Amino acid sequence: MGLNRQFEFATSNRIVFGEDALLRTIPDIAALGRRAFVVTGRRDSRRADPLVLPLRRIGVETTCYPIGAEPTLETVAGGARRAREAGCGVVIGMGGGSVIDAAKAVAAMQTNPGDLRDYLEVIGNGKTLAQNPVPCVAIPTTAGTGSEVTRNAVLKSEDHRVKVSLRSPGMLPVLAIVDPVLTRSMPPAVTASTGMDALTQLIEPFLSNAANPLTDGVCREGLRMAACSLQRAFHNGGDARAREGMALASLFGGLALANARLGAVHGIAGPLGGMFPAPHGVVCARLLAPVMRANLEAVRSRLPDSPVLGRFDEIARILTGDPGARAEAGVRRIGEICDELAIPPLSRYGLTEADVEELVANARQASSMKGNPVVLTDAELGEILRAAM
Secondary structure, three states: OOOOOOOOOOOOOOEEEOOOHHHHHHHHHHOOOOEEEEEEEOOOHHHHHHHHHHHHHOOOEEEEEEEOOOOEHHHHHHHHHHHHHOOOOEEEEEEOHHHHHHHHHHHHHHHOOOOHHHHEOOOOOOOOOOOOOOOEEEEEOOOOOOHHHOOEEEEEEOOOOEEEEEEOHHHOOOEEEEOHHHHOOOOHHHHHHHHHHHHHHHHHHHHOOOOOHHHHHHHHHHHHHHHHHHHHHHHOOOOHHHHHHHHHHHHHHHHHHHHOOOOHHHHHHHHHHHHOOOOHHHHHHHHHHHHHHHHHHHHHHHOOOOOHHHHHHHHHHHHHOOOOOOHHHHHHHHHHHHHHOOOOOHHHHOOOHHHHHHHHHHHHOOHHHHHOOOOOOHHHHHHHHHHHO
16 A cells, blocks of 8 residues: 555646557557647657558648757747647647657747746746646657656756656646657667666656555566666567566656655656766666665664565565565665666766765755655765765
8 A cells, every 4th residue: 555545646638658659659649730840859859650650641730859868948948939820729749758848838838928947846947837727639659758758848947957747637637648669779779778767757656655555566567677678678679578678667657756756866856867968777777776775774774664665675576576575675676777778877978976966966956856765864965976976
C-alpha cells in the first residue's frame, strides 16, 4: 500500500499503445486540426515521415520545426510564434523527451500572452497559464522520459545555466501515441541513457514521500518490465519484445512521476544538466546508485521506522530476481547495470570537485527535492556528486 491514502491521478486524455499505433491513429490526429505544427529532432527530421506523409495525404497542412538536443527558452518562443503565424490548430511532438517537452511548451505559449519567463519556475514569476494550450499530441521515439503523459516541460535557460519547468495541468497531451516500433532505430548509447532515465523515474516515485497506491502499482510493473528488457534492448535493438517492455516502462515512469514525485536524482540533475553538456539520462544513471545509497543510510539513521525501508528491499528483489535480496543488493545492481550499459562517469562532461558547492546550492532550490524520502544534508549531496564523477 502506498504512503498516502488521499491522492489524485491525472494523465493524457487518451493513450494509445502498441505496435503500429501511429498508423492506426492518423485519422484521430487529423480530426484535431487541419493545420499541424510538428516539432521534431534536428538530427534527422525524416524520422517524422511516418506521421507527416500520411497527414499530408489526407489534406492536413504541416509545418515542421526541428529543434536541437535541448529545448531552450528561445526555441520555444520561436516555435510558438511560427505556429501562430501558420494558424496551426494542433501541435505534435514526435521524438525524444526534449522534442515532446518543446511541443508541450509551444502549445502552451501559442495561446498565452507575455514572455515565457513569466510562467517559469525558479528563474521566472511562476504565473499560472491563463488560457488552455492548443491541443498537443505526443509521439515518443525513445523509451525513457515518459513526457507524453506529464504536465510539464523541462526547458534550458542558457543565460542562467539551469533547466527549469513550465508546468500546468492543461499541458497534458490530448493524445499520447506510444508505438514501440518507433524506438527500434535507437542506437545502443541512446537506448542505455533513456532506459536508465525510465528506471530512475520508476524508482524515485516508488520511494517518494508522495507515493500512493495507484502509482505504486504502476511503478512495480514498470520496474519488472525494465528489469527484463533494458539490457536486452541495449544488446539487440531489434528485439521487439524488449523494445515493447521498455516503451511500457517509460510510459509507466511518466505516469508515476506525474502523480507522485521524484527525488534527489532529478533535484541534482536539473541544475547539473544546465551547467554541463551531459545527456539527462546519463546524469540520472550515474546519480541513481549514490542517491539510493545516501537515502538508504539517511532513512535508517533518521527515520528507522519508515515504511520506505521495505521499498528498498522490494526494488532489490525486482531488479535482481532474488526473492531474498535486501536493499544493498538493489543499489549494487544499479551500478552493475550502468557498467554493462557503458554509462560514462560525469567527469567525462566536465564535472569537477570545484563545481560541487554550487551544484549542491542549486539542487536545494529544485522542486524535485521536495519528493525525496528524507532531507539530505549538504555533505550527503556533495558525496553523491563525488561518487558520480
